[in-house]
Amino acid sequence: MRVALMVTCINDALYPRTGRAVVTLLRRLGVDVEFPRAQTCCAQPMVNTGYLDEAVPVVRNFVAAFEGYDAVVAPSGSCAGSARHQHGLVARRSGDAGLARAVGELSPKVYELSEFLVDVLGVTDVGAYYPHTVTYHPTCHSLRMLGVGDRPRQLLESVRGLTLVDLPAAEQCCGFGGTFAVKNADTSVAMGTDKVRHVCETGAEVLVAGDNSCLTHLGGLITRQRAGVRTVHLAEILASTEGSLA
Amino acid sequence: MSGTFVGMPKFPVAAHEALGNAQLRHNLAHATGTIRAKRTHVVDEVTASIDGTSGWEDLRMAGAGVKEAALLDLDTQLVRLEQTLTANGATVHWARDAAEACRIVAAIVKAHGADEVVKVKSMLTQEINLNEALAAEGIAAWETDLAELIVQLGDDLPSHILVPAIHRNRAEIREIFLRAMKEVGRPAPDGLTDEPALLAAAAREHLREKFLRAKVGISGANFAVAETGTLVVVESEGNGRMCLTLPEVLVSVVGIEKVVSRWEDLDPLLRLLPRSSTGERMNPYTSMWSGATPGDGPKEVHVVLLDNGRTRALADSVGRQALRCIRCSACLNVCPVYERTGGHAYGSVYPGPIGAILNPLLKGVGRPGPEGEQVDSLPYASSLCGACFEACPVRIDIPSVLVDLRAQVVDAHRGGVPTAEAVAFKAAAVTLADARKLSFGERFTRVGLGIARRLGVSAWTGARDLPPAPEESFRAWWKRTDGGRQEQQR
Numbered sequence: 001m002r003v004a005l006m007v008t009c010i011n012d013a014l015y016p017r018t019g020r021a022v023v024t025l026l027r028r029l030g031v032d033v034e035f036p037r038a039q040t041c042c043a044q045p046m047v048n049t050g051y052l053d054e055a056v057p058v059v060r061n062f063v064a065a066f067e068g069y070d071a072v073v074a075p076s077g078s079c080a081g082s083a084r085h086q087h088g089l090v091a092r093r094s095g096d097a098g099l100a101r102a103v104g105e106l107s108p109k110v111y112e113l114s115e116f117l118v119d120v121l122g123v124t125d126v127g128a129y130y131p132h133t134v135t136y137h138p139t140c141h142s143l144r145m146l147g148v149g150d151r152p153r154q155l156l157e158s159v160r161g162l163t164l165v166d167l168p169a170a171e172q173c174c175g176f177g178g179t180f181a182v183k184n185a186d187t188s189v190a191m192g193t194d195k196v197r198h199v200c201e202t203g204a205e206v207l208v209a210g211d212n213s214c215l216t217h218l219g220g221l222i223t224r225q226r227a228g229v230r231t232v233h234l235a236e237i238l239a240s241t242e243g244s245l246a
Numbered sequence: 247m248s249g250t251f252v253g254m255p256k257f258p259v260a261a262h263e264a265l266g267n268a269q270l271r272h273n274l275a276h277a278t279g280t281i282r283a284k285r286t287h288v289v290d291e292v293t294a295s296i297d298g299t300s301g302w303e304d305l306r307m308a309g310a311g312v313k314e315a316a317l318l319d320l321d322t323q324l325v326r327l328e329q330t331l332t333a334n335g336a337t338v339h340w341a342r343d344a345a346e347a348c349r350i351v352a353a354i355v356k357a358h359g360a361d362e363v364v365k366v367k368s369m370l371t372q373e374i375n376l377n378e379a380l381a382a383e384g385i386a387a388w389e390t391d392l393a394e395l396i397v398q399l400g401d402d403l404p405s406h407i408l409v410p411a412i413h414r415n416r417a418e419i420r421e422i423f424l425r426a427m428k429e430v431g432r433p434a435p436d437g438l439t440d441e442p443a444l445l446a447a448a449a450r451e452h453l454r455e456k457f458l459r460a461k462v463g464i465s466g467a468n469f470a471v472a473e474t475g476t477l478v479v480v481e482s483e484g485n486g487r488m489c490l491t492l493p494e495v496l497v498s499v500v501g502i503e504k505v506v507s508r509w510e511d512l513d514p515l516l517r518l519l520p521r522s523s524t525g526e527r528m529n530p531y532t533s534m535w536s537g538a539t540p541g542d543g544p545k546e547v548h549v550v551l552l553d554n555g556r557t558r559a560l561a562d563s564v565g566r567q568a569l570r571c572i573r574c575s576a577c578l579n580v581c582p583v584y585e586r587t588g589g590h591a592y593g594s595v596y597p598g599p600i601g602a603i604l605n606p607l608l609k610g611v612g613r614p615g616p617e618g619e620q621v622d623s624l625p626y627a628s629s630l631c632g633a634c635f636e637a638c639p640v641r642i643d644i645p646s647v648l649v650d651l652r653a654q655v656v657d658a659h660r661g662g663v664p665t666a667e668a669v670a671f672k673a674a675a676v677t678l679a680d681a682r683k684l685s686f687g688e689r690f691t692r693v694g695l696g697i698a699r700r701l702g703v704s705a706w707t708g709a710r711d712l713p714p715a716p717e718e719s720f721r722a723w724w725k726r727t728d729g730g731r732q733e734q735q736r
Binding site for chain 1: 257258261262265271582583586587625626627628629630631632633635636649651652653654655656657667668671672674675676678679680681682694697702705706708709710711712713715716718719720721722723724725729730
């Protein structure tokens with residue numbers, strides 16, 4: 001099985017450690033993951049702001065980069081959701097039947113990390129060790145667009161040394177929402193502040209989620225407020241072992 | 247006496263104001279939290295199976311199905327509805343827009359020499375500002391739903407579809423009653439406290455004389471059955487039943503999207519609506535009437551079938567599903583944006599997620615001027631979290647409609663002088679279409695900063711730190727170490 005890493009543009013530029021964690025984790029599980037260098041972005045920022053014409057060349061590039069792989073793995077529910085549920089829309093907009101066909105073939109092969117681990121590889125215990133108290137925020141697109149359900153929790157519960165504590169109002173949005181975070185900054189911050197308050201209530205040392213975009217927003221609030229909680233991507237916890245902790 | 251939403255600012259401006267109101271935030275968090283918990287309870291109960299056959303998802307599919315079928319056959323169903331209503335002794339009027347509907351209603355009221363009407367809670371009559379139009383003709387319109395009465399007496403605006411005074415707590419309501427009831431009828435009793443039962447009793451006493459006096463009642467309708475010529479009003483308080491049965495004349499203003507084909511179609515809808523709106527298995531009062539019945543209820547029954555933008559929405563292939571809406575307000579109660587800003591920020595009688603799509607669909611996007619800008623800001627008043635779609639009893643995919651409307655807003659402005667945002671996204675499209683030209687990290691940073699600068703970096707950094715930049719991008723790491731195979735410390 002040829003597996004490609006779709007690292008996502010935000011991880012490429014700002015969180016390379018998350019991409020490296022996916023590589024470490026997948027190699028440990030026997031998957032020789034490749035990194036197609038032609039990849040850039042899933043086009044979600046354009047689509048969700050209303051710039052569909054501008055999304056077309058980006059989706060075209062996405063298809064060119066990942067065509068031919070058996071599976072494409074992304075450490076992001078949002079970007080995987082974009083590829084699975086929005087690329088068809090962009091392809092229709094382009095009026096290019098060839099692109100629509102290619103998108104139709106590629107989209108179902110795009111997996112969010114926890115889906116790939118649990119559904120494709122069939123593992124929940126990935127051999128990780130992480131001796132911390134952790135609370136998990138289920139990001140909206142992984143939860144409602146992809147329906148990852150309790151897969152991330154299953155993975156976290158199997159990590160040795162890890163104590164998972166419930167997050168109150170876990171399923172409520174953190175307020176990131178892409179360009180929503182700046183177009184409606186006041187509302188975004190109000191939502192994020194409530195989320196951070198709930199995180200602090202749990203007493204957890206670490207806030208974990210499957211999307212670094214949401215964690216950028218929450219982490220930005222947490223450090224500004226000196227709230228004393230660390231934000232860590234799910235992949236980094238799953239990659240951790242004794243002697244190499246995230 | 248209550249105002250209208252005319253002249254409301256764009257959503258981010260109105261939201262900024264609302265978010266600063268601590269009392270509003272507290273009232274909303276409490277109220278939406280309470281309704282959410284009630285709804286979850288009665289919805290989970292259906293999932294666990296009510297009669298062994300139909301779970302909640304089946305019910306949602308059935309509800310969406312009957313509404314969709316009627317909308318796809320709307321021309322036929324409406325003519326059929328007119329025929330059955332007429333055969334039942336009702337007079338049917340057709341209105342293209344708000345002004346036409348208001349004229350028709352005012353003319354009927356005046357023809358009976360009335361200078362006041364009692365009203366059943368109705369979203370549509372608020373949409374068309376009927377009370378204001380009647381006031382201009384010297385006709386007083388009394389709201390009789392408790393929450394609508396609070397809004398009217400408080401010279402306020404509704405902020406929720408089901409509970410329009412959700413932004414008020416009981417202490418505020420007591421003050422409104424004490425201050426305003428005496429100006430328009432029976433005063434609030436001396437020694438009124440903020441005990442809910444006493445507040446309700448004060449409203450009952452105040453309204454009773456209006457019910458018994460009014461010659462004309464005004465209503466909307468939750469559903470209109472084409473097969474039988476029946477209108478349906480679903481309510482909790484019994485004020486609707488009073489308005490629908492006591493006055494001699496009843497005028498119902500009904501949106502054309504309220505029609506369903508058959509009597510049986512009410513089955514899923516009447517099960518979905520109370521569970522989704524008040525969190526009850528069944529609502530206390532369901533009134534159904536088929537035209538006029540001699541010796542029982544109003545002697546004269548009028549039905550005004552109103553378009554007011556609905557055919558515009560119907561022509562929108564993605565957005566038309568919004569016409570399935572049964573005004574339950576479940577999407578408001580689960581919306582994290584609504585919970586914090588409240589309803590007024592949406593600048594319409596339809597707030598929350600459904601308002602963010604319904605207003606642009608009914609009014610059209612890309613119109614010039616402040617009102618156009620306000621409407622165009624609504625599809626962006628969402629983080630696209632999807633909680634609304636999950637809660638919607640008729641499966642309106644609100645996030646998808648929001649995204650489509652955003653594209654319509656952008657498209658409507660193509661060709662003119664591009665905004666800073668449009669310039670940024672065009673630049674991003676060019677650079678993100680090809681990974682070869684520059685090192686990706688540099689380019690992403692440039693694209694990101696370009697967009698951020700044009701949208702305003704301070705919008706992010708006002709309350710949030712930016713993450714520290716890493717030493718090298720993932721791409722650079724992969725290249726340097728051959729994907730980690732030649733990993734060494736830099």
